[in-house]
Amino acid sequence: MNQTDKPIANPIVVLREEFDDWAVLFNPDTAAAMGTNPVGVAVWKRMDGKRSLEDIVSEIRNSFEDTPDAVFKEIAAFVDTLAEKGFVGLEVESK
């Protein structure tokens, strides 16, 4: 099986949208948690193992106004951070 470039959210992780501009991702198995803004939430909700990172960034560009040029880099870094914490993996496909 090969890893794809399609991130998939760890289903055990809880997304708590606490305020309009603030959410928490919480892994009950490790007690790890991190806060995120609405863009992070939008990214999180799109990590379904079907969309590539490029797909996700493209949708974010279409959904939010005034996205900076560095949006791809920022979202990639965000996904890397999530992966380091075990919040996200990469979808695998069988040959």
Place this chain on the structure above:
Amino acid sequence: MPEQLTDKIEPTVSKVMRTPRSLDIEITARCNLRCRYCYFFNNPTVEYRDLSTNEWLKFFDELGSLGVMNVTLAGGEPFIREDLTTLLEGLVRNRMRFSLLSNGALIGDEIAAFLARTGRCEYVQVSVDGSCAEVHDSCRGKGSFEGAIRGIRTLQRHQISVAVRVTIHRYNIDDLENIAHFLLEELGLPGFGTNSAGYLGTCRLNADDVMLTIAERQLAMATLLRLAEKYPNRISASAGPLAEGLTWRRMELARAQGKPAFYNGGRLTACGCPSSKISVRADGAIVLCSMLAHVELGRINHDSLAEIWQNSPALNQLRNRHTIPLTGFEFCAGCSYIPYCTGNCPGLAYTITGQVDHPSPDACLRRFLEGGGAIP
């Protein structure tokens, strides 16, 4: 778009979260002990009955759908429930972590192993009030010390985090040094917490016998402050003599030096609980707090917790308590500590004065000094 997608978890806004982060649940109204200062029993406004397994599991599904992160199961004695593993599986299934408050006596290897297997147990808090059976059992009943220590050792064998709480009363103030030595050096606990018997529940019936006098409170304060220096960062308190000793020292220093008001001083700011958590009684009543168990906001599985959380007038009134200035209370008239005072626990304020929106006389520094007390 903001550049940072993540940040530390510290919302600076005072808006209400969409749902509570955590819940305190009295999972049972039964207990194997009858401690003389128990806050839980003998509250005339509470109906002492247990809900069925399925009623709790249905509610836990609701908590899961709301993204609740932590649940603390208390009672009564939570380990008395024969269906405890089923209930905990319900919490785990709904992606929550949990803690349990216990007297320790009913914790055996089987349940301890289960707790460890879940990987979701934050800690089990066990009450220990003495360094020996004679002291501990004085208010908790014969055999309770042996049960508590057996429970702690069982939890330790299964690598479950144990949080010990020492409740200070008239029968253990002379044992505090021994208690610290026993818990920290003999049992090898990383630390323990302290409070004191408060004027709630059964304690109200035994107040003259178990609650500390001003002189005893001063002695407990001095001893605990000394022990806290001897064992740095290993003895904690959010209420009771140690917390009071630390807070009152700061307040007296600030007053004597004419310092500006504390950021949370001068208003009823003491309780931050309603910003992130809510409580449920054993009979399923959703309440403000286990110390304000008479204020029923609704019923589990009947009323929407999210709706209550966001719109309950009583809950919002408690949240707004922090706007009430102490200068408006006759009780505080002329007090030079007002700029440094938070008014303290609304639960104790209610049981003592009959008003939630009132400073608690129990933790009033001026009252303590006027009664002959001195800050160590």
